[in-house]
Amino acid sequence: MSLWLKNHKTYLCGLLVIGLLGLAFLPVLAQEATEPPAEAPAAEVAPGEAPAPKIDTGDTAWVLTCSALVLAMTAPGLVLFYGGMVRRKNALGTMMHSFIILCLISVQWVLWGYSLAFGPDKGGLIGGLEWVGLNGVGLDPNPDYAGTIPHQAFMIFQAMFAVITPALIVGAFAERIKFSAFLLFTLLWATFVYDPLAHWVWAVGGWLRNLGALDFAGGTVVHISSGVSALVCAIVLGKRIGHGSEPMPPHNLPLTLIGASMLWFGWFGFNAGSAVASGALATSAFVVTNTATAAAALAWMFAEWAYRGKPTVLGAASGAVAGLVAITPASGFVGPISSIMIGIGAGVICYFAVVMKNSFGYDDALDVFAVHGIGGTWGAIATGLFANPAINSAGKGLFFGNPGQVMTQIMAVAATWILAIVGTFILLKIVDAIIGLRLTREDEQTGLDLSQHSESGYSF
């Protein structure tokens, strides 16, 4: 029996994932059937009739467009960005990580994730199960979150955030994790780290929201949480075989550069969509996102040029991503000139974080911690510095006369670091005990593509 168990661990994990997904599944099916026809969107197809009272067509168009854009950040954005950076033998497997997270968390979010994150508050710490299976999450606006778009539009926009966050982590354990372990870890992490954290920061009643922490589009929830968790993953999993002795150059940098471009493109949805409405605030967020990103790419490139003698393409792409990360929490609070500062800071700080990595000796394969952990932390603090009440009355930073904001930001950062470190560590240990995290030596040498998926990325 125990031998059988050992041999079938991989498969068992599949069942486990299915089981977990299924848990919340059956009870809610009935609910949908009896869901009250609270409003009649069908009216919309009949020409000439007025739309439901409060829904604004422009705002809804914008938020749906943004939801599609944020999806494009994960796939094909991250799929390409990370996929191009690994060695050829791991190309498909690494791409699969991002892609399957999109699938897994899309379902998890509908079944229970949204409810845990945004459902009726329980003590500031977590949402209740009232909205499991989207029960009660209908097509009327929910003024708590967005007063002019259907509640489900807000839900699906948030779904894309829940998707990309664990997908960012995969860069840390690239090229050496078992696929089954990865699946289970992702599902647990989304449920026990991401969902609570999203609640703390964004949900009505969340304790960090109540504290007054500013995080417009997810600097803490998305980037610090994934970046810090990535560091824990890199340390717990250990180095790749040959790390430090063999060269491990990216196998296809054009893919990485396209991925960075798609991330930039999609990030407009991420940041400007976080206004959950079309108009001035969305415009402001759009402008500073573009500006900070550009400045950060230039800053990384020039820093590298000065420090190492050559401006690299991977550097420019990485700098752009660092800029996107850093401007994320600030994007609804700062003006264009401030965004240049934030971008320059991000490019320089993250470049040196990447350089210093080697002296610490952990193998964060694709530098998730340096870019998202450090970049996100810089962005969260910078929000506390540069937030300009003329842009958004909800935020006032140190440079505009509110020194307290920086402290609040630091508290939010610290809380996020702690949750990410503790949560990730525990979950990794659990998954390691059940399935085992790392590939066998032989599988790792063969590569993810053949060992985990029986496929080759390229057949030239």
Next chain:
Amino acid sequence: MSLWLKNHKTYLCGLLVIGLLGLAFLPVLAQEATEPPAEAPAAEVAPGEAPAPKIDTGDTAWVLTCSALVLAMTAPGLVLFYGGMVRRKNALGTMMHSFIILCLISVQWVLWGYSLAFGPDKGGLIGGLEWVGLNGVGLDPNPDYAGTIPHQAFMIFQAMFAVITPALIVGAFAERIKFSAFLLFTLLWATFVYDPLAHWVWAVGGWLRNLGALDFAGGTVVHISSGVSALVCAIVLGKRIGHGSEPMPPHNLPLTLIGASMLWFGWFGFNAGSAVASGALATSAFVVTNTATAAAALAWMFAEWAYRGKPTVLGAASGAVAGLVAITPASGFVGPISSIMIGIGAGVICYFAVVMKNSFGYDDALDVFAVHGIGGTWGAIATGLFANPAINSAGKGLFFGNPGQVMTQIMAVAATWILAIVGTFILLKIVDAIIGLRLTREDEQTGLDLSQHSESGYSF
């Protein structure tokens, strides 16, 4: 003379295609010149003035955005999805198929396709020629189809559907069709199969529409029609040389995965845009599209994992596409939990359809029939099962107390199968007689890229 004809068949085909395109061309040119300035969109550029009475800016923004998204499904979506799956020597040629269809049908649609499909009804079977060259298809809304956007916005959104449908078929005859024959077949198929079918299902007066068949975004018109036609193509063209004996692995699966991602991204336009307005219905369609797709990808992956021992990346990507196909007709009628059911069904059913293909012996090279034909059929029937009047009062399925809907759906499916089989078969025979469908043995061995286009995809 007949020898000359034989040697120049290829080129003659080009002339034929041009000729056909030109036919409707000249008469309408004059019309445009005298087109009455029914409304003055120029007013829009002058700031401060009110827009034309009934046009809603949010709805129009949404439908135009969606039109761009659906274009992205064909190129680069299908270009990549199919292009990555063939062998290297056919990479460019296969990509060209999708790309040139985008060009060819974009022009065909403006010249006569839209008129045949949506023009004034003739007996429930076909549209009249009144709208040839977009004569009378202006910038005022046409309340028959979409009351809050310019008529041309509806037209261009539909154009993208007319484009992608034949582009889906190309997976069936991949790696062995003559380029000239392909061009001619596509033009004929769009005109004699797609345009009538679109009329039946969607046009005012279309007989399947009158019957009450539910097809929100094109399950029958787009997917069943292309999938079933693909099967006919695969059978009539015969197998590729070496099929079954030589390995024919995909040459570049990362491209295929990016293609699947772009399909997913663009499909939001396809399904949520089919509300032809922004708002609750579009939101609902968006949400179920994402959810069903994710569920289908997981379902295919787990089915394959259980059945063959390994979860594959191509499987997950294929499952996502199967899910997108299946949710298409249902997307404006069902809720999120139903969409998970539909997705799981799609993933499992299409996976086994692909597996069973080998025992039938036809060579549907890229599994168009299994994914679009079978997946589309499942989706059409599932719409009859899960349609929830609380989502859209226009649709009520078996599980909500209307058993008759399933029968209506089956009739629509059957009609589509019959038109696709008969139409495709006749057109293939005609094209075969005029130009010859298949490459010579030598050209097929050389590959499409060099033999048809004198180009190499890669020069490494």
Next chain:
Amino acid sequence: MSLWLKNHKTYLCGLLVIGLLGLAFLPVLAQEATEPPAEAPAAEVAPGEAPAPKIDTGDTAWVLTCSALVLAMTAPGLVLFYGGMVRRKNALGTMMHSFIILCLISVQWVLWGYSLAFGPDKGGLIGGLEWVGLNGVGLDPNPDYAGTIPHQAFMIFQAMFAVITPALIVGAFAERIKFSAFLLFTLLWATFVYDPLAHWVWAVGGWLRNLGALDFAGGTVVHISSGVSALVCAIVLGKRIGHGSEPMPPHNLPLTLIGASMLWFGWFGFNAGSAVASGALATSAFVVTNTATAAAALAWMFAEWAYRGKPTVLGAASGAVAGLVAITPASGFVGPISSIMIGIGAGVICYFAVVMKNSFGYDDALDVFAVHGIGGTWGAIATGLFANPAINSAGKGLFFGNPGQVMTQIMAVAATWILAIVGTFILLKIVDAIIGLRLTREDEQTGLDLSQHSESGYSF
């Protein structure tokens, strides 16, 4: 000292670029801090409140979406389109050109570019420095340019045009320019050629605008200017080593085809977004953009098929781009049938321009002049022929009874050619004197990737 200078020229250039960027930087930082809270976009997040008076959510959603689309034209569009066409050893370096321009000009535009182009007019020739650092460019609409969207939305939309224009030029000097020289040239060109030209044609008070020249979306400003400048670059830099003797086939045409697809996709934003509002005019521009592009791709393909015996994939992709270029100035003025004419003209004319290039002997590596210079010139003149007052009352062409328009168009074209030739020539000479334009023989033989960036695109 002079030796030191010689050895550090490359690095000095970096400093120069930073310095130039920094020049306008510091003075404006203070301004932002004191920027009056003229309007309170924060109100937007508070549900239920009315948005700022004149901002239309649908129009804003559309223009922001279009801005993202135009960004996607540069990256990943041009990155891929050009990157796939060069030899493998220059793949990354060529991609970097487009990508880093996106970064560089995004910052330049915010700091001083927008002010020079659209700032308060100085004698019809240039904008003043009043808007440096976006001082005074806020979130209220500026009715001079777009009355229903925030001024910054118009600014960021225009930023994407300022980005892509120099990015088009890079095809001319591909595979042989020093990275540092390229950076400096781009910054100067954007400032001294693009910004004034944009002012002439689009700004309130610009002399070409006052003249009545029609250029809806940038045929002169973007395409003629970049295409003609490209010709000057090709001539001044001279041929690549081995040009004419060694084969230089594209290394990765699938990337080029994806790039062309992304250009098409993004160009909807370029043209339809130039209505700076959602509605009838945007719809019309969208429709003719798609139609002309498709017609041009077919025309190029058939022209090549007839002339050389094979329809090529690169030809179809190039034809599509030629069509996009040609319809750009006309897109807000002509109807669908005219757009087919314009497209056919573009495909045929640009194909033969490409063929004839070889007899002139300059090495415009990726045919920027033939496609953008010639195609743009054709489009500008065609606008004077086909402009239909029924589509847009602001434009009336020869075929609609206004022969004078053609002359105006020719004047605008001539002015653009002259500015582009003179400006580019002077700037190239300056940059050559300071840094030197061309790579050393050895670096050119090694390729851009290793010599300029110490990276390899692929590691298979």
Next chain:
Amino acid sequence: MKKIEAIIKPFKLDEVKEALADIGVLGMTISEVRGFGRQKGHKEQYRGTEYTIEFIPKIKIEVVVPNEKADNAVKVIMNAARTGTIGDGKIFISNLDQSIRIRTGETGESAL
């Protein structure tokens, strides 16, 4: 021992491999090469320019066999690889001093 190098058309590889297996030759090493000879190359055209690609993709099979098997091996390769059209390729035979199996250190024919 003899080393047989055969330059063949790529799509003939599987047939040659089977044919060798049939006579008990169970090891070989192949590589992708490009050949130049009587067989004409193909034209490629990219926009205004036309190139003639003179080097044609071929597969090189290297197989080491005991002396007594050499003639037979050559014969089956020839039969399997022949299409009768120009460009079928060549077989080159040379002498080998020694062969060693890395795993075991076996030498000579027992290393094959």
Next chain:
Amino acid sequence: MKKIEAIIKPFKLDEVKEALADIGVLGMTISEVRGFGRQKGHKEQYRGTEYTIEFIPKIKIEVVVPNEKADNAVKVIMNAARTGTIGDGKIFISNLDQSIRIRTGETGESAL
């Protein structure tokens, strides 16, 4: 002079290179080849179809050494390339008539 051709597992390349450098062999030429032999290939599956890929990626090292160095070179290659599992590869040794350094025209052992 002797020409040594070693077919090895790709991930052993660095070790073999170091080992040769240690005994003073400072030049070599390598190529990517695919091998067929006792070592079983792997399975790949694409949708409904399963393929067995029988040709396994290997690295071929070609190194020319003076006669007296040959035995030693073979020995260090064998030690460095061995994992003890099937598929470690072969070493083939043959005689070379002449070698020339293109840059200088030097011939014989001084060309190496």
Next chain:
Amino acid sequence: MKKIEAIIKPFKLDEVKEALADIGVLGMTISEVRGFGRQKGHKEQYRGTEYTIEFIPKIKIEVVVPNEKADNAVKVIMNAARTGTIGDGKIFISNLDQSIRIRTGETGESAL
């Protein structure tokens, strides 16, 4: 017959091919190889890490010629491939027992 193997710098291929054609050598087989020797490799840097790539891309030309043509062939290859800088490559000459044209079965020099 002699088998000449030349390892050259990739961009010299066309010149060598022309030079051989000029003396009537009309067939050859080439492959992409990587070489290690006196010529230093290049540095690549990816984010924090710097690698030295020691194996340099080279082209290997294999050409079989009748004995009497060998010296001349070697000479023209040498002239065409020489740049005078380190890394120009090597020429190796060895003896060939037999060569066969697959298409016709011709053997010996008439097979070339």
